[in-house]
Every structure is written in structure tokens, then in C-alpha cells.
Amino acid sequence: MSGRRQPLDPHLVERLWRTPAPKPAYDVVVVGAGGHGLSTAYYLAKNHGITNVAVLERGWLGGGNMGRNTTVVRSNYLWDQSAAIYEFSLKLWESLEDELDFDVLLSQRGVVALAHSTHDVREIKRRVSANHANGIDAEWLEPAELKRFVPIINISPEVRYPVLGGSLQRRGGIARHDHVAWGYAHAADRMGVDIIQNCEVTDFLRDGDRITGVQTTRGPIAAGNVALAAAGHTSTLADRLGIRLPIQSHPLQALVSELIEPFLDTVIMSNTVHVYVSQADKGELVMGAGIDAFNSYAQRGSFLIIERMLAAAIELFPIFSQVRVLRTWAGIVDVCPDASPIIGPLPLGNLYVNTGWGTGGFKATPASGWVYAHTIATGQPHELNAPFQLDRFRSGALVDEHGAAGVAH
Amino acid sequence: MLLISCPWCGPREEIEFRNGGEAGVAAPEPDAEPTTDEISGFLFFRSNPKGSFHERWNHSHGCRRWVSLTRSTITHEIESESQPTGRFRP
Numbered sequence: 001m002s003g004r005r006q007p008l009d010p011h012l013v014e015r016l017w018r019t020p021a022p023k024p025a026y027d028v029v030v031v032g033a034g035g036h037g038l039s040t041a042y043y044l045a046k047n048h049g050i051t052n053v054a055v056l057e058r059g060w061l062g063g064g065n066m067g068r069n070t071t072v073v074r075s076n077y078l079w080d081q082s083a084a085i086y087e088f089s090l091k092l093w094e095s096l097e098d099e100l101d102f103d104v105l106l107s108q109r110g111v112v113a114l115a116h117s118t119h120d121v122r123e124i125k126r127r128v129s130a131n132h133a134n135g136i137d138a139e140w141l142e143p144a145e146l147k148r149f150v151p152i153i154n155i156s157p158e159v160r161y162p163v164l165g166g167s168l169q170r171r172g173g174i175a176r177h178d179h180v181a182w183g184y185a186h187a188a189d190r191m192g193v194d195i196i197q198n199c200e201v202t203d204f205l206r207d208g209d210r211i212t213g214v215q216t217t218r219g220p221i222a223a224g225n226v227a228l229a230a231a232g233h234t235s236t237l238a239d240r241l242g243i244r245l246p247i248q249s250h251p252l253q254a255l256v257s258e259l260i261e262p263f264l265d266t267v268i269m270s271n272t273v274h275v276y277v278s279q280a281d282k283g284e285l286v287m288g289a290g291i292d293a294f295n296s297y298a299q300r301g302s303f304l305i306i307e308r309m310l311a312a313a314i315e316l317f318p319i320f321s322q323v324r325v326l327r328t329w330a331g332i333v334d335v336c337p338d339a340s341p342i343i344g345p346l347p348l349g350n351l352y353v354n355t356g357w358g359t360g361g362f363k364a365t366p367a368s369g370w371v372y373a374h375t376i377a378t379g380q381p382h383e384l385n386a387p388f389q390l391d392r393f394r395s396g397a398l399v400d401e402h403g404a405a406g407v408a409h
Numbered sequence: 410m411l412l413i414s415c416p417w418c419g420p421r422e423e424i425e426f427r428n429g430g431e432a433g434v435a436a437p438e439p440d441a442e443p444t445t446d447e448i449s450g451f452l453f454f455r456s457n458p459k460g461s462f463h464e465r466w467n468h469s470h471g472c473r474r475w476v477s478l479t480r481s482t483i484t485h486e487i488e489s490e491s492q493p494t495g496r497f498r499p
């Protein structure tokens with residue numbers, strides 16, 4: 001790495017991938033070295049034999065949402081279209097260590113979603129049965145069963161939002177985000193992909209209604225195809241071309257506590273009281289909440305969100321009240337009106353977009369790269385991303401996942 | 410937390426308000442027989458600038474009226490006076 005900002009151990013990182021100078025031209029230029037950009041480059045090389053690929057990154061690899069998320073992995077979405085792509089992703093996760101020959105520390109410790117109102121109970125039970133219909137593992141737990149599964153949870157009816165039950169996906173869990181980024185980067189690099197950090201795309205090269213490359217802070221780079229994977233910054237790129245996207249950028253925050261003894265061996269989330277929590281293997285509690293309501297690119301959110309999330313956490317888990325917060329941070333997430341992604345061509349030739357994953361795209365990292373690579377290599381969406389085209393905001397064929405993805409990640 | 414000026418109530422904390430997204434987005438007039446693109450644009454497409462953003466807030470825990478203002482999405486600084494919004498200036 002030749003960057004100014006080097007948060008990672010430079011010796012380790014140096015060995016995992018090369019630091020090439022940009023070539024004048026590539027078959028595919030991927031914009032953004034987050035999880036999705038890196039997995040796209042990997043599957044372009046692996047599944048389609050396209051290795052003359054560059055991944056351009058304005059900062060450092062994995063320094064965006066990929067390195068800031070709370071690593072929840074699951075596939076229990078409501079609609080068939082989402083269930084199909086997220087379940088495909090979970091299956092890829094289950095063999096990812098062998099695929100990449102790299103430790104991604106997937107821990108299938110279960111993901112619980114709590115219900116606190118009659119509406120929640122109906123909505124979550126409906127989702128459990130939709131999951132069953134799609135062959136996805138899901139269980140409904142009554143409060144007493146929940147208490148056996150998570151002994152520290154407070155199921156008292158005396159609280160403001162009592163726990164009325166919850167769903168459990170046992171195959172869900174967490175993984176180590178940095179390792180996933182490094183694993184894809186390493187494997188893509190070995191197949192010839194150039195990963196170029198500190199290289200911001202500032203504009204596009206065009207020939208009429210076709211894109212022919214990108215302008216960068218390290219000079220122009222020609223490209224057969226340009227594939228955006230810039231998460232919360234996608235609109236700033238589309239704006240250069242006058243293309244409007246139904247995306248709003250918001251801060252999403254998370255925090256970790258000081259290190260404590262292991263006592264929580266699953267992931268618990270609540271949409272209603274806006275908190276979710278897991279315990280990382282080092283011992284810190286990892287907690288997240290919802291987005292700030294306003295648009296922002298600042299990578300910092302409001303303290304009031306943290307305050308509310310901690311109040312909710314302490315009501316659910318009174319044992320947390322003595323634990324101190326160690327660190328808080330934010331990422332900028334790309335929120336789509338139906339809480340589902342957009343993966344496909346844009347209305348200019350040779351230009352593709354993969355965005356709108358909002359608060360929940362980490363779990364999709366393998367599948368997103370797989371279907372995006374297919375779309376770029378063949379010019380046609382894969383059957384799994386065919387429902388997730390920009391045109392759905394004209395046709396009205398939305399894939400509304402607010403229940404499964406609104407707060408939950 | 411933002412400190413937002415309400416034209417009727419004065420400066421109030423952000424928690425009293427609900428964010429209403431981009432300001433100035435008018436619904437298509439029903440009589441104008443809007444095209445699919447106009448309807449889709451009104452329903453789903455909003456500007457998302459990195460910089461100055463003209464947005465609406467509803468003083469939901471105060472006077473319940475709508476205001477619009479310009480705020481930086483880079484620094485969060487509020488850059489303009491709040492304006493009352495209305496049917497012809499949404």
C-alpha cells in the first residue's frame with residue numbers, strides 16, 4: 001500500500017496483494033474496493049475468466065462500510081426474490097473459507113428477531129412461514145423458549161416494550177468483515193486483478209451514449225465496462241452523468257463495548273426498540289441501531305441514536321448496564337425506497353451499478369459479486385438479480401423488505 | 410444533534426422534528442395527466458448531493474408545521490434561515 005492512511009498492518013497487507021500502478025486500459029474497471037467490488041472482481045476472474053480487471057478505491061481497501069459493519073449474516077427475508085438471493089449468499093458463505101482458502105470466521109450462532117407488539121408477532125410469524133415456503137430455516141420462539149435460548153434476556157411484561165416472542169434462524173450468525181475483504185482481495189489479486197488504492201474516480205470518459213473509461217486522481221483509465229460498487233457514494237458518481245437514482249445516503253452507526261467475558265452466543269435484534277447485539281470472539285459487545293433520518297456523507301451520526309439504542313439494550317438486557325462503551329463509528333449507507341438493492345445496467349452503454357444495499361449488504365457480499373460479475377460478463381442479469389433492476393421504480397414491481405431489513409441488518 | 414429553527418417556535422432540538430427529505434418536490438397536478446416518469450420521479454427519486462441540500466422538517470412535537478432549510482451533508486451545518494413550506498412551495 002502506498003496510501004497516506006494505513007490503518008492495517010502494512011506488512012501483512014503487502015503480502016496479501018500487490019500494489020500495481022494503474023494500466024492505461026482494462027476490460028472491466030470496478031469502482032470501490034468494499035466487499036461487493038472485491039467479490040465482483042473475484043467472480044469475474046473465477047467464473048468468467050475475465051482477469052484484466054482493476055478495482056479502484058479512493059481510500060483503503062475495506063475502509064468503507066465493509067470495515068464498519070456489524071457482520072450479521074442471515075437469509076430470512078420475506079419475498080421470494082430476496083429469499084432467493086440471500087439464501088444463495090448464505091450457501092456461498094458456508095463454503096467461503098474453502099473457496100477463498102482464507103479464514104473468514106463464519107460463526108453460525110443463530111440470529112433472533114424479537115417481537116414486541118401484536119403487529120410484530122404477526123409480521124414475524126408471517127416471515128417465518130414465508131421462509132419455510134422458500135426452504136429457509138426459521139423457527140418461532142415463545143418468550144419462555146427465547147429465555148432458554150438467551151438466558152440474559154428480560155422477558156418481564158413490566159417493561160415499556162415487552163418481548164412477545166421472536167424468530168430464530170440457526171444458520172445465521174456473524175463473520176469477520178476484514179477477513180472477508182482481504183480473502184476476496186487476495187484471491188482476486190492471485191488471478192491477476194489489479195487492486196489500486198488511493199485512486200478516486202472523479203468522472204467518466206464517454207463516447208456518445210457509451211462509457212469508455214474513468215477519470216481518476218491518478219489519470220484517465222480506459223475500460224470496456226465500468227462497474228460501480230461505491231455504496232453510499234454511488235449518487236455522487238451517477239450525478240456526473242446526470243443519471244438519477246432512487247438512493248439516499250444516510251449515516252449508520254455502531255459501537256463496541258470494552259472486552260468482557262463471553263456470555264452471549266447468538267445475535268439478537270429488535271426492529272421495534274431499534275437495537276441489535278452480538279458478542280465478538282475477542283469479547284466486546286457489538287451493537288448497532290438505525291440510521292440517522294437526515295441525508296449525510298459525514299461518516300458520523302448523531303449521539304441521540306446511540307443514546308436510544310443503549311436505552312433499548314439495557315431494557316432488554318439489564319446485565320449490560322455496567323458495561324462501558326469503548327468506541328462508536330458510522331458508515332454512509334445507500335438506502336433504497338423498498339430496502340432492496342439495484343444490480344444491473346444503467347441507461348448508458350458499458351456502465352453498471354450495484355447499490356441500494358443500505359443497512360444490510362454485508363451478508364450479500366458473496367452473492368452480490370456473483371450476480372454482478374455475471375451481469376457484467378454477459379450483459380444480462382443473472383436470474384437472481386433480474387428482479388432487482390432500476391426499472392422497478394417505473395413498473396412498480398418493488399421488493400419491499402422493510403420488515404426484514406428496515407432496522408435489522 | 411441539530412438545532413433547527415422553526416419560523417413559529419424558534420430554535421428547537423432535532424428530536425422535536427421529523428425529517429421530510431428533499432424540499433421543493435411538488436406532486437404532479439392530477440389534471441395534468443402526469444407521465445409514468447413524472448409519477449415515478451415524484452414517488453421514488455430524490456436528489457442526494459454531497460454538499461448543500463434543501464430539505465424539509467416537520468415540527469412534529471411542536472407546532473406540527475413544515476419548514477424547509479439548506480444544510481450541508483458534509484458538515485451538517487445549517488446554511489440558511491428556515492422557511493415555512495406550503496402547497497405551492499413544498
Ligand SMILES: Cc1cc2nc3c(=O)[nH]c(=O)nc-3n(C[C@H](O)[C@H](O)[C@H](O)COP(=O)(O)OP(=O)(O)OC[C@H]3O[C@@H](n4cnc5c(N)ncnc54)[C@H](O)[C@@H]3O)c2cc1C
Pocket residue numbers: 031032033034035036037056057058059060061062063064065066067068069070071072073199200201202229230231232233234237252253254288329330331332333357358359360361362363364409
Ligand atoms: C454501522 C454499519 C453496520 C452494518 N451492519 C451490517 C450487518 O450487520 N449485516 C449486513 O449484512 N450489513 C451491514 N451493514 C451494511 C453493509 O456494510 C453494506 O451494505 C456493504 O458493506 C456495502 O457494500 P461494500 O462492502 O461494497 O461497501 P463499501 O465498503 O462502503 O465499499 C464502497 C467503496 O467504494 C469506495 N468509493 C466510493 N466512491 C469512490 C470513488 N469515486 N472512487 C473510488 N472509490 C470510491 C469507498 O471508499 C468504499 O471503500 C452495515 C453498515 C454499517 C455502516
Ligand SMILES: [Zn+2]
Pocket residue numbers: 415416417418419468471472473474
Ligand atoms: Zn414549530
